Amino acid sequence: MSKRFILLILVAVIWSCKNANEKKVIPVDNFFRTQDKAYYHVSPDGKSLSYLKLQDKKLDLFVEDIEKGTVKQLTHLKEKSISFYFWTSNNELIYYTEDESKERRSDLFVVSKDGTSHKQLSSNEKNKVRVIEDQLIDDKYIIVASNKRDSTVFDVYRLNVRTGNMDIAAKNPGNITEWVTDNKGILKIAVASDGVNETLLYRENESLPFKPVTTNNFETTLQPVAFAENEADVLFAISNVNRDKNALVALDLKTGKEKQVLFGNDTLNVVDAKYSKAKKKMIFVTCESWKKEKFYLDDSTKVRYSKIDKLLPNTEWRIMDKDKGDNVFVVRTYTDKNPGSYYLYVSGQSKLKKLADINPSINEKDMSDMKPITFKSRDGLNINGYLTLPKGTKTTNLPVVVLPHNGPGGRNTWGYNADVQFLANRGYAVLQVNYRGSGGYGKSFYTAGFREWSDKIQEDVNDGVKWLISKKIANPKKIAIYGNGLGGFIALNCLYKNPDIYSCGGSNSGVISLFSYLTTIPPFLKSNLQMYYEIFGNPETDTDYIRFASPVFHADRFKAPVFIAQNPKDPRVNVAQGVQFVKELKKRNVPVTYIEKEEGPNPVLRQQGRTALYKALEAFLQENLNKK
Template sequence: MKQIKIILFIGFALMSLTNLAQKKQLPPIIDRELFFGDPEITGAQLSPDGKFISFIKTYKGTRNIWVKKTDEDFKKAKPVSADTLRPISNYFWSRNGKYILYSQDKGGDENFNLYAIDPNEALKKGQDVPKSKDLTNLKGVRVYIYELPLKDPDIIYIGLNDRDKAWHDLYKLKISTGEKTLIYKNLETDRITGWLFDWDGNLRLATRSNQDGSNDILRVEKNGFEKIYSTNSFESSDPYIFDKDNKKIYIVTNKGDDLNFSQLILLDPTTKKEEFVEKDPLNKVDLNSLNFSEKTKSIVSTIYNDSRRRIYWKDKSFENDYKMIQKSFPNDDISFFSSNLEENLWLFSVSSDINPGSVYLFDRTTKKTAFQYSPRPKIPMKDLAKMTSISYKSSDGMEIPSFLVLPNGVDHKNLPLIVVPHGGPWSRIYWGYGGLPQFLANRGYAVLLPNFRGSTGYGKKFIDAGNNEWGQKMQDDITWGVKYLINQGIADPKRVGIMGGSYGGYATLAGVTFTPDTYAAAVSIVGPSNLNTLLNSIPPYWESIRKVFYLRMGDPTTPEGKEQLVRQSPLTHANKIKTPLMVVQGANDPRVNKAESDQIVVALRDRGFPVSYILAPDEGHGFARPVNNMAMYAEAEKFLAKHLNGRYQSTMTPEVEKRLKEITVDVSTVTLK
């Protein structure tokens, strides 16, 4: 089934002097370790033959890959990787199960190399952890993974930008030896962004980004390419996989002025004839994902997400199995995510808004289900807060779909509120468990998660409504959410905070500059403060989407666009900030450079306004190491409690306390380069 593509320690806490009766009704404070520490086990995958289960678990203080026999207890597993610097998060089995491969960067710089492990070395009694082999072994290079052909399990097709940082050349890589063979040199004039192979491993299609922001799907021919499908700069087309006959390609697209929500079509690359397959039966949201069987080469299900997930089954046998399992978990989301090649064994997860998840093994032959693990089994789910879907009108009347998490045990009246804008901004919030919202709700805050205009999933018109609206109507969508909750009597207008990362960090800075009277506390995590410097420093491998950034945000190469971006930059209005601000940054961030945080910190410092600054030297765009996360959130919850009159956990481990001191910056030392 292939998918498209987005601590039961109850600590004592210092509580600020708010309504004591209300405080006594809140659930006990849950240790932040349970939310942000390493999961006990996560990321399980079945080996292709189904005999083994791999997973991620801490080894020598860092998340690494482990392997066990499928029918063994997890206690008998052996580590097969030993990275001690940075957690491993992305890995997969080779098609024949001989190797486990994973990608890893250095300190969050997003220059990923590809590594291979022979897990059999670790499964032999008495053997140490096998040494990972760096298959690409390049510095300053970002590896893309394109295809693992079924018929040639020792081969993987990858992209390398070692020749030109902006464009990836296509290589065939032999896993067993590391031998690389150049298949196609991707010149600046080609602008190839991806490659598609058929079920037999033949290279059939490519995708291209044009200089005007439009995109093409190309048929690969001996002497070049033939354009077979095109979309303009505000449309999308995602070629996914060939049909069972290897003749037509499934594409998710929203092409056409009369088409708002994305739909699934079949395209014949030879005749260019299109066939409509499916769109949302309720005509409310985009097609979210497509699940496919590699055994039958057929669609198993399609998924749509609005307030909750909706599944539409195409395979009756899978549907029957799903419904049988669903009887045991009627209120949860069930997701099949890993199988053996025969697809008779499946791993599936069960989760909800108050359930961080559990993983089970399902035998489709015997219909037996066996519990495997829970990533965070010590979180007291009875104390977690429900997530509800809400909507409200923005400044121009546009309806904004959002989610609200309200703390347990108290009346939902006059609560301190924290708004958490998502990153992207071209992404969205889904219903389900979230560590940060639950952490904040446990501290007594109402949590608003707005899907402001520009968010994906709600149709082309909703995305396009965010064009050139950073800090303007996009920000109104957030501000009017605060107003809505105040008018509903849920939020205390004097105790409103905002906290977000990436675009959410920008929205945080925009909130305290453009609506300075709205917020009493703000935490910006890797948030850009100057849109001109942001666009002038995007990673070179984003060259293919540079024009789309200019069209959707503002063009810094034109006087009008540059002026607009200056106007929409929080840094321009830093003199208006009167909200206590905490800034968080990863020193190696290639997307939002350290200078973005330095600039706003210096601007506030130089006008004598207090500002807190957390800077991790071993992180990039967001924190991957749990010790950094826990140090940052320990400081953030104390900061929010101080200014919003909330509660917080005063305790932390010596390791976290030490790390917090190391990454807390004396703002008087910050200089601009």
């Protein structure tokens, strides 16, 4: 064999190895692509499948006959976009549209599944509507809550889908934050709040007044799930009353005492629970540690769902909708590297029909693993989170982007995250910290974050970065921090206070002033204002702390480059204040990238806004991290 031939082989091997390890840069649009089909629902009788499909830059409503496969387009929208819709009977659907204005003016319609009947129930309303009971009562009513009478509270109405008339069923005295019907649509539960304490109210029927059952501090969870149909005056609820972690309990509505703990564990936190009207019993709970897991309360459900497990190996799945008889299901799959797909599952046939991929532009082979992590905070708390490392690169001395999550009470979860995968694809290790005050880890961990937004919460995030540095994963000279909402608030505070840690940082629709945040709470959440004061501080009595905690008052302390994005149509964002903050930073020669992007109900405009945002963020990080 000639030396020249051997040399050619070596070159070919080296080139192939280089290509195998070479990072594939995926276009920004691919990560944030609008779904062509989404929001699948099954009719109560299991015979029809509905969904929204992208048509001429709008999501229109379609219905498919499951057996025949015939499809009917029910809407041809030109201006407003569908925000939500649902089946209200075997043959009718209700859909709700909103415009792009800051007020989000809305219309409400009822349409037959064959399209022969189409009636507008309300027009260009400023008030909000929440659906309490979506199935028809007496073949004409659904139960909704609306703030049409008073913008600060939600009353309960019987909405006549034949005439559009709304008759008040329960008037809110001013302190009711939640209404709950039983399994037959009878309004039996109300939750009253004084802002700090919440009282569960109950009545046996609609002719009786509501009476208090039990009162708890807002730190305590008592979330109604369903009424027991085989036992009078019993409510199934997710509760952490007198415990740290959420459990599923049966509550005696006469005494306010727990009759039974259906599922409880000192280490597992119940985040969801499902009741079957067909079986008239609770069928499973979902707990979340580093990822979600089902625990079955009904053997037949376990057998049925195990068949789905076998059909969908190596993936997570959840039921998005089902028919009244629990026979026809819409199933969504996902992993940390795959946005997933929608499937139709008919239990009698034990087979799946694929409906659509959520984002066919994403190939999971190109995505990165999201790994759970745990570290100790400086004061000894166990802090959990996730670390995603870029694919096909070394695992040491990496540039890092820290993504503090929004709040209060939110958390990062395991699963496909377009923001995370986009950043990992650009070569960044992505750190997500579930700082104290995050939900899902018990009552004591949640309350440990109260009034710590400028102190220990930020320390938890910083301690996560220091943990990464100690593990030699992070390049200590190439660390950025970026967040949305209150995550942006944390990011900006961490940035100016810790110039030794962060090279640059940014905020997307972030809170820059707690004064503004607390004064722009929507009118219908005013009853919760005292709760917000407990979590963040009272702007009247804790003025010094609120000022100290708000980055808008510390423009003089920023040195590192800043990225600011705002949505001018977001009612919770004080755009003028944000613009002034940017001007103050620029006066002090702080490098600032400022972008205004719109995100409303229109999916095409939303995708365009996201694409512009992430292209700008990509350039910002490239300039301030990769060139260092």
